[in-house]
Amino acid sequence: AQSVTQPDIHITVSEGASLELRCNYSYGATPYLFWYVQSPGQGLQLLLKYFSGDTLVQGIKGFEAEFKRSQSSFNLRKPSVHWSDAAEYFCAVGARGSNAGNMLTFGGGTRLMVKP
Amino acid sequence: DGGITQSPKYLFRKEGQNVTLSCEQNLNHDAMYWYRQDPGQGLRLIYYSQIVNDFQKGDIAEGYSVSREKKESFPLTVTSAQKNPTAFYLCASTQRPPDSPLHFGNGTRLTVT
Secondary structure, eight states: OOEEEOOOSEEEEETTSOEEEOOEEEOSSOOEEEEEEEOTTSOEEEEEEEOSSOSEEEOGGGOEEEEEGGGTEEEEEESSOOGGGOEEEEEEEEOTTOOSTTSEEEOOOEEEEEEO | OOOEEEEOSEEEEOTTOOEEEEEEEOSOOSEEEEEEEOTTSOEEEEEEEEETTEEEEOTTOTTEEEOOSBTTBOOEEEOTTOSOOOEEEEEEEESSTTTSOOEEOOOEEEEEO
């Protein structure tokens, strides 16, 4: 079974600074990879996904993520953070060929705070 | 616009009472899911359903029950057997697992005292 680790529980950055959120996964083959964002009291919204092909994936709201097979990582980046980016971010891993039940495993989340 | 509607947003119950959380989707998705979210623990799968009249237990199904009588609806009952029911509950759906991303509702926060 797959697993996901988000090493940073909380991250604080200044508005306008760059951002990188870490995600490491464990899976025997190339997984499906997702990043979701959650505002307080809301559901999750998909930021981007990686299935195959180009390992640098562009998403919504100016986010991108890079799949690095050698490091089993899928880190999320943004060159310049806006105050509205403050939220919780979840990395998720899906197993290829899985059924609907074990399709996704979520990391514990990283809460991003943005300083003015 | 298509989406997933969860109701109510906040729910309060006394210990020992069963409570049902509603989830309705108009995305025409076959697969639906219930997740529980606790601080620092990410999302844990309670139940899922791939098709009408069929559902399967997830990782933490004890103390919960579901039904899937219609494609659009997947209600979750939190029973009195659930030892720690206070949590944020999220419903999600997808057209074609695992390729397609999950679409989420806005959640129901359940508080049991």
